[in-house]
Amino acid sequence: MANSKKAKKAVLDFSNHIRWFWVLFLVGTLSVILIFLLASWGAFGEMPDHTVLENPKTNLATEIISSDGVTLGKFYFNDNRTPVDYDELPQHLIDALIATEDARFHGHAGIDARGTLRAIFKMGRGGGASTISQQLAKQLFTKQVSDSKFERGFQKVKEWIIATRLERQYTKEEIIAQYFNIYDFLNNADGIRSASRIYFGKEPSELELKESAMLVGMFKNSALYNPRRNPVGVKNRRNVVLGQMEKYGYISEKLKDSLQETELDLRYTPESHREGIATYFREYLRDFMKKWTNDGTNRKPDGTKYNINSDGLKVYTTIDSRMQQYAEDAVQQHMPRLQAEFFHQNTPKRNPTAPFLELTTGAIDTLMWRSMRQSERWRHMKYDLKKSDKEIEDSFYKPIQVSIFKWKEGKPSEIDTIMKPIDSMRYYKSFLRTGMMSMDPQTGHVKAWVGGMNYRHFQYDMVKQGKRQIGSTFKPLVYAAAIDQLHASPCDEYPDTPFCIEAGKYGNPEEWCPKNSSHEYGGTRTLKNALANSVNTVTARLIDKVGPETVVDLAKKLGVESDLLPVPSIALGTPDLSVYEMVGAYSTFANQGVYTKPVMVTSIQDKNGTILYQFSPETKDVLSEETAYVTVKLLEGVTQYGSGARLRTKGADAYRADYREIITGYPYEFTNPIAGKTGTTQNQSDGWFMGMVPNLVTGVWVGAEDRAAHFASITYGQGAAMALPIWALYMKSCYANESLAISKEEFEEPEGLSINVDCSKVGTTVIDDAEDEEIPDDLDFN
Structure with missing residues (x-):
């Protein structure tokens, strides 16, 4: 009986265990289900709905794409x-x-x-x-x-x-x-x-x-x-x-x-905003995109503004990544050599006021004080930190740890050092800088844009933002006006004698008598020879014939946006213009008299590929085909026997261990037609070269931040020595890449040409003495 009771109790206990097992199992299962239900309902935090799952929110960088399909860079804030x-x-x-x-x-x-x-x-x-x-x-x-x-x-x-x-x-x-x-x-x-x-x-x-x-x-x-x-x-x-x-x-x-x-x-x-290829162009493009997004007509479907840092836009540009790289390589080949010579000439022993010339100590102090107040450091301490002027000025004389730029073995590098900010400013003022832009004159497509040597340390863009005195590169505009207004021929002869424009004429307050600095007067010159050798007096005669207002009007039609005073002295290049403006103007000559506004962006798409912006070319007829062609033939003379003739000479480069270049010859040996013009401003402060072939126009400027920092002599301070080598190195690389199809052909001659451009039968002696741009046979580095 006892055994029976025990058996029944055991069965009952087992049944209870089974019952509790199922209870716990069901409770556990229901609990898990409940937890999942609660989670799906958002009890443990917001859950994405169908729409969000279909379009998850992620920040997408704006991509900058070259004309040959290469990503040049991106705009992003946190997410690249x-x-x-x-x-x-x-x-x-x-x-x-x-x-x-x-x-x-x-x-x-x-x-x-x-x-x-x-x-x-x-x-x-x-x-x-x-x-x-x-x-x-x-x-x-x-x-x-x-x-x-x-x-x-x-x-x-x-x-x-x-x-x-x-x-x-x-x-x-x-x-x-x-x-x-x-x-x-x-x-x-x-x-x-x-x-x-x-x-x-x-x-x-x-x-x-x-x-x-x-x-x-x-x-x-x-x-x-x-x-x-x-x-x-x-x-x-x-x-x-x-x-x-x-x-x-x-x-x-x-x-x-x-x-x-x-x-x-x-x-x-x-990949950062200060590194990689085309950094200066990308910063120009950032400003372009900000203006585009701020335009009320450019909005998302929901009416909000596009964010260039997070909306995944694709910006298709005209820049060719290969040509851009060639341009940057050319700058980095030439500038360290030029800079090494500049440093050599501006040691404390050779120049106590280095890097400035012809400035007194007081004038240098004033220059540095003005630069101090214009610096980013001053702006930050003044407006962000609310410091007094005295506190800010004192900070410039306290040593701090800095990373400074330096050319090392021909390449850009950085050095960590301790330096006073005022000394750092002076150090950077000793560096020569450059700006370069290359453009297809027919389409207006900008192929290369180099605003400086190193964006991390030199952020001021010298293509469009910076403007400098242009020197003799402005003279072709005067000659073009004379061809257009007077039907002048490259073979027309003008006396090579002193010339003055009297006081009062064209609003001139006093008599203006430009001089030629590197040859004796006498005889006559053809216009082709005069332009090739940058003869000031002949250019002055031409602007006197057509009038300064005519030249200014032509410059404006050629895309020059800067203010120009209609005075005779502009003939010699006194205005401050940008490389961007100059390339646009010269492109009109190569494009048979049609000005095409430079184009940098062809289209903008959203992340889904929808086209948001499509450029339309802006063109206008400025000169007749004949006038443009005759101007080009004049400019060909510069590279045939004028200041640009070294493009065709044969000579070996020789370099010192410190990368200074001995200019005894240039191994370029171009044989194809090239139209161009060098430019050198007063005291050798600015060096220019504008070079053209039928389907590519390129402008180069070289100079220091302050005009008081310059070469003491014309040997290195002329455009032919400072800027022309960059153009030549760039074009060598472009020609080596046959897929770019850069022209080596003649400029197209218009039908019915009525102006004589063949001066071979004109009995005028060619005088090979390019003004301010003559190179000695040998150089003394001591």
Whole structure:
């Protein structure tokens, strides 16, 4: 009887255990369901709805694209992100991701049940169970939480729900592409495209297998596996990825072993606003885009303004990346040599007021004081920090740690040193600077834009922002006016004698008598010879015949925007103009008298490819085809036997160890037709060269920030020595790349030419003595 009671009690107890098991199971199941329901309803934080899932909010950088399809740079605030499509990713990059992060990616719907159970039973010690979809959900829609297990648990639930929704919303391929695009690889490498370009200098499609493995390895923790700070750890992590690829059959063991022995082979190419190619042009473009977005007619469909830092616009430009690189290379070839000679001539022993010449100590102090008050340092302390003038001025005389620019072995570099800000200012005033622009005269497309030597240290753009005295490069405008108004011929002869314009004429307050500085007067010269040798008196005779107002009117039609006083002295280049204005003006001569406004942007698209802006060319007839052609023939004389003749001479370059150039000859040997003009201003403060071939016009300026810093003699201070070599080096590179199709042909002669341009039968002696631009046979460096 007792045994029977015990048996019944045991059965009853077992039934209770079963009952409680099911109760607990159902409560647990319902609790889990409730938790998921609450999470989906937003109880644990806002959940993305269908619309948000379809258009996840990510900041996309504006991409600047060259005419040959190369990304020149980007505009962004925090996120340097440019998305790529799945088909732009190499297969080994995708394989590396799946093998390392989610081996069963193609077999689940957002949650890997097998991996989740393994993580639960092993309490997370065997690795996490997050799928690629969950990791994307975390990146896009969930925020970092505290170390609380409950909060982390709720976040995991949210990730599961969002991951399953993402799987319903997108294909597997789209999820992979989004994950690669969203991840922050550090060092401004937001997304796989930026990471590929920054760490390896290439597009994602060009990545090699070991490079893909390194980038995938960074998904574990990019802060820890940072290639710049922890190359050993990154290599080890890369090898883990390669091991995973071998484990799942994506690569062979032999390939894995060979790749694991290789180095990272980084090619770090930072992408920032102050680095990379076409930095000055990109800053011009930033201003262009700000004006475009501020225009009320350019708005998003919802009526809000476009943000150039986060809306993923694509700006298609006229810049050719190859020609831009050639232009920057030409500057970096020539400027260190020229600068080395400038420093050589401006040692304290040779010039106690270095880098200034012909200034008293008091005048230098005034110049430096004025520069001090115009500096960014003064502005920041005055208006941001609210410091007094006395406090600000005192700060300029207190040593601080600075990084200063220096040419080192012909390349730009930086040196960390201790220096007073006032000494730093004076140091930078000793550097010669440059501006260069190259343009197709028929289309107006600007092909290259170099506003200076190094944007990090010299941010003032000398293409469009800066304006300097133009010297003899203005003379062709006077000659063009004479051809247009007087039907003048390059073969017309003028007396080579002193000439004056009396006081009162053209509003002149006193008599104006320009002089020629490098030859004796006597005989006659053809206009072609006079322009080739920059003869001031002949140019003065011409402006007296056509009148200054005629020349000013022509300059305005040629695109000169700066104010010009209609006085005779403008004939010799007294106005301050920009390289941008000068290239536009000269392009009219090469384009048969039609002025085409320079174009920098061809179109703007939004992130979906919708065209928001399409440029329309602006042209106007300024000169007849005949006048333009005759002006070009005059300018050809400059490179045939005038101050630009060294473009055609043969001679070997010889360089000192400190990169100073001994100008005994130039190895350019151009044989094709070139029209051009050098320019040198008073005291050799500015050197110019404008060069043209039928389908490319390029202008170059070189000079210091202050006109008081200049070469003491004409040997190096002339346009033919300061600016012309940059043009020549650039054109050499352009011609070497036959795909650019830069013309070597003659300028097209118009039909029915009535003005004689063949001066070979004119009995005038050619006098080869280019004014202010004669080069001695040998130079003394002592």
